Amino acid sequence: MVSVFDTSSVELAGAPLLRSLPKAAARGDYGPRALAVSPDGRKVAYVGPNEYTVTVSSTSTLDELLRIDTSTGLNLEPDILSLR
Numbered sequence: 001m002v003s004v005f006d007t008s009s010v011e012l013a014g015a016p017l018l019r020s021l022p023k024a025a026a027r028g029d030y031g032p033r034a035l036a037v038s039p040d041g042r043k044v045a046y047v048g049p050n051e052y053t054v055t056v057s058s059t060s061t062l063d064e065l066l067r068i069d070t071s072t073g074l075n076l077e078p079d080i081l082s083l084r
Helices: none
Strands: 002-005 018-022 035-037 043-049 053-058 063-069
Touching: none
Parallel strands: none
Antiparallel strands: 002 018, 035 043, 043 053, 053 063
């Protein structure tokens, strides 16, 4: 589950839940490696909705910005790197 809480006034209102995506993150023993936050804090990347997908979302709304399917892999021609 990936969730966003409003922490702007924790002392006054606690941290109310803004949005939650219960089936966004993949199940498994991924631990902290399954989630990464950008240096500026504006984006979050997580493994999900399955174990072969990486999703990048906005941290303020959890709107999906990019979904990368890693199940097919990347097959480059042998000489593609020498064509510079």
